[in-house]
Amino acid sequence: xxxxxxxxxxxxxxxxxxxxxxxxxxxxxxxxxxxxxxxxxxxxxxxxxxxxxxxxxxxxxxxxxxxxxxxxxxxxxxxxxxxxxxxxxxxxxxxxxxxxxxxxxxxxxxxxxxxxxxxxxxxxxxxxxxxxxxxxxxxxxxxxxxxxxxxxxxxxxxxxxxxxxxxxxxxxxxxxxxxxxxxxxxxxxxxxxxxxxxxxxxxxxxxxxxxxxxxxxxxxxxxxxxxxxxxxxxxxxxxxxxxxxxxxxxxxxxxxxxxxxxxxxxxxxxxxxxxxxxxxxxxxxxxxxxxxxxxxxxxxxxxxxxxxxxxxxxxxxxxxxxxxxxxxxxxxxxxxxxxxxxxxxxxxxxxxxxxxxxxxxxxxxxxxxxxxxxxxxxxxxxxxxxxxxxxxxxxxxxxxxxxxxxxxxxxxxxxxxxxxxxxxxxxxxxxxxxxxxxxxxxxxxxxxxxx
Amino acid sequence: xxxxxxxxxxxxxxxxxxxxxxxxxxxxxxxxxxxxxxxxxxxxxxxxxxxxxxxxxxxxxxxxxxxxxxxxxxxxxxxxxxxxxxxxxxxxxxxxxxxxxxxxxxxxxxxxxxxxxxxxxxxxxxxxxxxxxxxxxxxxxxxxxxxxxxxxxxxxxxxxxxxxxxxxxxxxxxxxxxxxxxxxxxxxxxxxxxxxxxxxxxxxxxxxxxxxxxxxxxxxxxxxxxxxxxxxxxxxxxxxxxxxxxxxxxxxxxxxxxxxxxxxxxxxxxxxxxxxxxxxxxxxxxxxxxxxxxxxxxxxxxxxxxxxxxxxxxxxxxxxxxxxxxxxxxxxxxxxxxxxxxxxxxxxxxxxxxxxxxxxxxxxxxxxxxxxxxxxxxxxxxxxxxxxxxxxxxxxxxxxxxxxxxxxxxxxxxxxxxxxxxxxxxxxxxxxxxxxxxxxxxxxxxxxxxx
Ligand SMILES: Cc1ncc(COP(=O)(O)O)c(C=O)c1O
Ligand SMILES: Cc1ncc(COP(=O)(O)O)c(C=O)c1O
Numbered sequence: 016x017x018x019x020x021x022x023x024x025x026x027x028x029x030x031x032x033x034x035x036x037x038x039x040x041x042x043x044x045x046x047x048x049x050x051x052x053x054x055x056x057x058x059x060x061x062x063x064x065x066x067x068x069x070x071x072x073x074x075x076x077x078x079x080x081x082x083x084x085x086x087x088x089x090x091x092x093x094x095x096x097x098x099x100x101x102x103x104x105x106x107x108x109x110x111x112x113x114x115x116x117x118x119x120x121x122x123x124x125x126x127x128x129x130x131x132x133x134x135x136x137x138x139x140x141x142x143x144x145x146x147x148x149x150x151x152x153x154x155x156x157x158x159x160x161x162x163x164x165x166x167x168x169x170x171x172x173x174x175x176x177x178x179x180x181x182x183x184x185x186x187x188x189x190x191x192x193x194x195x196x197x198x199x200x201x202x203x204x205x206x207x208x209x210x211x212x213x214x215x216x217x218x219x220x221x222x223x224x225x226x227x228x229x230x231x232x233x234x235x236x237x238x239x240x241x242x243x244x245x246x247x248x249x250x251x252x253x254x255x256x257x258x259x260x261x262x263x264x265x266x267x268x269x270x271x272x273x274x275x276x277x278x279x280x281x282x283x284x285x286x287x288x289x290x291x292x293x294x295x296x297x298x299x300x301x302x303x304x305x306x307x308x309x310x311x312x313x314x315x316x317x318x319x320x321x322x323x324x325x326x327x328x329x330x331x332x333x334x335x336x337x338x339x340x341x342x343x344x345x346x347x348x349x350x351x352x353x354x355x356x357x358x359x360x361x362x363x364x365x366x367x368x369x370x371x372x373x374x375x376x377x378x379x380x381x382x383x384x385x386x387x388x389x390x391x392x393x394x395x396x397x398x399x400x401x402x403x404x405x406x407x408x409x410x411x412x413x414x415x416x417x418x419x420x421x422x423x424x425x426x427x428x429x430x431x432x433x434x435x436x437x438x439x440x441x442x443x444x445x446x447x448x449x450x451x452x453x454x455x456x457x458x459x460x461x462x463x464x465x466x
Numbered sequence: 467x468x469x470x471x472x473x474x475x476x477x478x479x480x481x482x483x484x485x486x487x488x489x490x491x492x493x494x495x496x497x498x499x500x501x502x503x504x505x506x507x508x509x510x511x512x513x514x515x516x517x518x519x520x521x522x523x524x525x526x527x528x529x530x531x532x533x534x535x536x537x538x539x540x541x542x543x544x545x546x547x548x549x550x551x552x553x554x555x556x557x558x559x560x561x562x563x564x565x566x567x568x569x570x571x572x573x574x575x576x577x578x579x580x581x582x583x584x585x586x587x588x589x590x591x592x593x594x595x596x597x598x599x600x601x602x603x604x605x606x607x608x609x610x611x612x613x614x615x616x617x618x619x620x621x622x623x624x625x626x627x628x629x630x631x632x633x634x635x636x637x638x639x640x641x642x643x644x645x646x647x648x649x650x651x652x653x654x655x656x657x658x659x660x661x662x663x664x665x666x667x668x669x670x671x672x673x674x675x676x677x678x679x680x681x682x683x684x685x686x687x688x689x690x691x692x693x694x695x696x697x698x699x700x701x702x703x704x705x706x707x708x709x710x711x712x713x714x715x716x717x718x719x720x721x722x723x724x725x726x727x728x729x730x731x732x733x734x735x736x737x738x739x740x741x742x743x744x745x746x747x748x749x750x751x752x753x754x755x756x757x758x759x760x761x762x763x764x765x766x767x768x769x770x771x772x773x774x775x776x777x778x779x780x781x782x783x784x785x786x787x788x789x790x791x792x793x794x795x796x797x798x799x800x801x802x803x804x805x806x807x808x809x810x811x812x813x814x815x816x817x818x819x820x821x822x823x824x825x826x827x828x829x830x831x832x833x834x835x836x837x838x839x840x841x842x843x844x845x846x847x848x849x850x851x852x853x854x855x856x857x858x859x860x861x862x863x864x865x866x867x868x869x870x871x872x873x874x875x876x877x878x879x880x881x882x883x884x885x886x887x888x889x890x891x892x893x894x895x896x897x898x899x900x901x902x903x904x905x906x907x908x909x910x911x912x913x914x915x916x917x
Contacts, residue, residue: 086516
């Protein structure tokens with residue numbers, strides 16, 4: 016008998032409860048679609064909101080020049096990066112001591128570390144980004160769901176927040192924070208200043224920390240719907256997070272920043288946040304920090320790139336929104352981000368009869384299996400019940416190669432990005448899919464400027 | 467009255483318990499010393515084990531060339547990186563399917579995510595690296611301490627492991643994993659193959675996952691003490707982590723890899739680990755992944771660099787070890803890493819009488835305040851009682867500039883690194899400090915080859 020045969024494992028008394036944990040739905044959907052595309056299928060990826068645009072050359076050059084940097088440096092990030100991020104906020108009316116800025120390997124990591132540093136349970140809007148509730152579970156906390164007001168995604172209805180927190184506290188839970196997303200993923204909307212203010216006031220009454228995820232802050236193309244930070248109304252208790260993932264398409268670089276409140280509570284939270292960071296990730300990648308510091312400084316070429324991206328996103332997402340409303344789906348006016356969150360409730364009978372689809376999961380399955388279109392069901396964003404909602408992202412429409420993506424930005428600057436055949440093709444494809452799914456007549460293709 | 471005056475916070479019932487969290491002792495000590503140095507003080511940093519050597523030019527060039535990469539990519543890391551890491555392990559007799567490799571932004575992040583993915587409590591050796599117990603607390607778990615065997619750091623005494631796990635289970639705790647460090651930080655020793663094997667067998671009997679932190683795997687300079695992975699003896703249950711932070715001095719790049727067991731348990735753990743990663747950090751920084759893939763491929767210039775670093779570490783740490791033993795401190799033969807873990811027990815009376823020092827914390831304070839030498843007390847590594855032990859790292863001795871550090875490597879290749887004035891100066895300085903502290907005659911300076 017070989018010497019090292021494993022003996023049968025001894026029975027373990029009382030297996031400890033495992034934290035339920037699921038793969039991020041957006042990242043999972045992305046990987047699944049990439050596999051199908053590699054297998055030769057015609058697929059249209061509208062699942063994740065990763066921004067399919069190239070690195071701005073000035074930033075690429077900064078990163079390349081910083082490749083020699085190999086020291087951990089400060090846990091909270093370099094002085095250069097923290098100072099640049101403070102300047103970024105200053106220009107948006109939220110000046111802050113760079114000593115209260117903490118950088119991390121992505122704002123996702125910072126959000127998780129904040130939950131640990133704040134402790135207790137956390138209120139999340141419904142619907143909201145896939146990761147808040149999942150992170151709360153990993154942090155051993157409960158996510159207390161509170162619905163948004165219609166058309167004002169990302170911010171829990173302040174009145175229902177009061178009720179939910181009172182109920183949770185009465186039930187022995189410990190809500191200590193509320194997460195808001197301004198502008199919002201998944202709805203692509205921006206809560207009004209009045210709503211943000213009421214939220215901030217409710218948070219103060221309830222003694223909650225407000226964690227304001229403003230990663231889409233630079234992606235508002237409806238100028239009548241400016242994004243207002245709760246840090247304006249409850250500066251003593253609002254933590255703001257952002258990064259370069261969305262405005263500059265730098266998700267893969269992994270860099271994010273948090274702005275802690277300049278108050279006693281804020282300084283105490285800063286100490287705990289940096290301690291958590293020191294035990295989970297040590298410091299953000301040093302070469303990336305140097306390039307990120309340059310980006311947060313917003314020199315002209317960065318400002319121009321963000322503006323061109325914004326025009327591109329706005330043009331494409333609105334064209335796609337029109338395809339959804341054309342077949343009867345309901346859609347709050349999309350004001351920001353690359354997301355649409357259409358409601359197919361008006362098509363409920365048709366979807367049941369023609370496709371056997373009764374809820375968002377079924378609808379997402381139909382999009383994927385019948386049409387090769389990746390979208391996410393409302394359930395991924397914490398929606399209860401059986402809403403016929405999905406989230407569709409248009410940020411993968413700009414092309415598959417760096418050349419196409421650069422051309423898309425160029426077109427947004429000078430001409431019409433919808434004139435580019437690969438963008439027009441994707442927009443027309445989703446139009447066809449929606450028409451087929453809804454039993455509507457096939458829509459006319461987007462007119463080509465050359466036809 | 468201004469409209470927005472904060473109303474007094476409403477009383478919150480039953481404040482939830484906050485997770486105790488402290489800043490990583492090594493990172494904190496580094497930052498404190500850097501501040502004193504900037505203030506013009508003469509300081510000698512022996513606190514953190516960050517490796518003060520430059521980036522290998524071939525790796526710098528790879529990172530620079532990858533600066534265009536901005537997609538998240540797979541949560542577990544790119545195929546290129548995972549395949550290269552699998553090759554690295556293959557060359558060390560631990561071949562693995564790249565599908566069971568997970569890359570993260572540093573092995574620290576992977577260790578934390580593993581604790582969450584495994585669930586339950588975790589056995590840690592005493593002494594052990596500062597972050598294991600802190601991470602366990604953040605993960606809501608208990609660290610079950612088990613002493614090492616004398617001179618065999620990083621691996622809990624297998625017999626005491628059995629007792630401690632039985633006691634913990636009897637007390638309603640749920641130890642599910644045991645962390646080992648081979649080679650070890652803080653002791654600079656390497657547990658014998660026999661001890662590692664007994665540990666692996668005990669882990670199997672107790673049904674524990676072994677998390678083997680092998681970040682110092684390439685830093686063994688005593689060829690009579692090879693580091694043997696528990697994955698050899700309990701392949702079905704051992705997770706191995708490593709990275710490029712120590713062998714190639716790339717801490718600031720933030721990259722690490724985990725090798726999951728090729729077993730049913732290993733595959734289930736892989737699924738959970740990737741899910742946790744997707745919710746905490748999304749993916750490791752993309753440009754760094756590309757350079758890391760090249761490094762794990764171990765082309766000749768990488769192999770040569772690691773070998774030169776190893777010679778440098780061995781020469782310097784042994785010279786410093788001789789200074790400690792010269793004044794009567796006890797020291798297990800240092801076989802690996804850049805760490806010394808001297809015991810000043812033989813000097814207890816002298817330290818009490820001359821310096822009012824009675825334990826490791828006092829001793830570390832004396833080193834720092836009286837001599838400007840940063841070291842860490844044994845308590846930082848979980849040692850109970852009042853041992854007169856500190857950990858001293860020699861990895862900052864190679865110079866303050868890229869030129870000095872490159873010269874240090876050059877000297878290790880061709881001549882004697884101790885001949886370089888800045889290295890000799892640091893070694894002599896610690897000799898003087900130790901002599902003064904111990905009341906011993908000042909040692910003769912290291913002979914200069916030119917004198
Ligand atoms: C609402 C929201 N917050 C945070 C993030 C995370 O961004 P990162 O970790 O890249 O900064 C995303 C990315 O999709 C997001 O949609
Ligand atoms: C024992 C041990 N494990 C892990 C690490 C973390 O290394 P990294 O997160 O850079 O991979 C260190 C760094 O000091 C260490 O000493």
